[in-house]
Amino acid sequence: xxxxxxxxxxxxxxxxxxxxxxxxxxxxxxxxxxxxxxxxxxxxxxxxxxxxxxxxxxxxxxxxxxxxxxxxxxxxxxxxxxxxxxxxxxxxxxxxxxxxxxxxxxxxxxxxxxxxxxxxxxxxxxxxxxxxxxxxxxxxxxxxxxxxxxxxxxxxxxxxxxxxxxxxxxxxxxxxxxxxxxxxxxxxxxxxxxxxxxxxxxxxxxxxxxxxxxxxxxxxxxxxxxxxxxxxxxxxxxxxxxxxxxxxxxxxxxxxxxxxxxxxxxxxxxx
Numbered sequence: 330x331x332x333x334x335x336x337x338x339x340x341x342x343x344x345x346x347x348x349x350x351x352x353x354x355x356x357x358x359x360x361x362x363x364x365x366x367x368x369x370x371x372x373x374x375x376x377x378x379x380x381x382x383x384x385x386x387x388x389x390x391x392x393x394x395x396x397x398x399x400x401x402x403x404x405x406x407x408x409x410x411x412x413x414x415x416x417x418x419x420x421x422x423x424x425x426x427x428x429x430x431x432x433x434x435x436x437x438x439x440x441x442x443x444x445x446x447x448x449x450x451x452x453x454x455x456x457x458x459x460x461x462x463x464x465x466x467x468x469x470x471x472x473x474x475x476x477x478x479x480x481x482x483x484x485x486x487x488x489x490x491x492x493x494x495x496x497x498x499x500x501x502x503x504x505x506x507x508x509x510x511x512x513x514x515x516x517x518x519x520x521x522x523x524x525x526x527x528x529x530x531x532x533x534x535x536x537x538x539x540x541x542x543x544x545x546x547x548x549x550x551x552x553x554x555x556x557x558x559x560x561x562x563x564x565x566x567x568x569x570x571x572x573x574x575x576x577x578x579x580x581x582x583x584x585x586x587x588x589x590x591x592x593x594x595x596x597x598x599x600x
Contacts, residue, residue: 333369341374341592342381348390352380355394371576374588378569378595467496474505482509493522500526504533511540520544531561538570547574558590565594 338349352358357380358373369377376397383393474488489506492499503522510519523537534557541550551574557567572587 333371333374335367335369338369338374338377341588342377342595345384348380348384349377351390351394352377355397357394357397371573374573378591381595463495467492467494467499467502470495471499471502471505474502478505478509482513485509486513497525498527500528500530500533504530504536507533507540508536511536511543516540516544529556529560531557531564531567534560535564535567538567542570542574547577550574562590563594565591568594 335346335349349358353360357376358369360367360369360373362368380393380397383396384390470488470492474485474492477485477488486506486509489502489509492502493506496502503526507519507522510516510522519540520537523533523540526533534553538550538553538557541547541553551571554567554571554574558564558571561567568587568591572584572591575581575583575587
């Protein structure tokens, strides 16, 4: 495995020495000493890229430390932070898994209001065709699934399944249902849901790649991560996950290329 120096960390993330020291002291980053030099693993890079982005948003170091500790306690023993995306929301820290967003401190789900569709212009009322009624009912099931995810994941899965039974092309339902099945350990069912999508979708491809990686099918995951970044070249986490897998397979040039792509997309100055 390639080892990274403090200079590499500065180049990739603009991580300040004070932030790095605090993460090491808290046990989030575990440097290794060899031949009189300190090196960091790619797992350290995974955490640092999250901490650096949050610190750049002026999130206090104590709050970052608390969120990282809580996440590690919440995740299953065999899981890692690679399936999660942490980001600032004002002075809070939110965690995204698939298309769900929740507060890292409280564990409460957050409504992604910024992505809500614009209200359509007012149109004269007219009788709904059968197909339109079916689509409306499908959307009702989808919205019910959103409301059930936190307290009743099985109920949410059932609602998303009902949505898809009425509207087989409801991409958001596929993404959410696939993610819930993935989290429940039903990898085969989740993969089937993801692969049923006919239209290319970068988030769906990203979720499928994470699933394949968790299933130990890492070469397939690389191919699907590459599909995701081909669909959305600004999907920073896909570039980073690609770099991590390339590094595991000793593909140094590809690792560096993906890390630099990630760096270009998340270039920030860290205080």
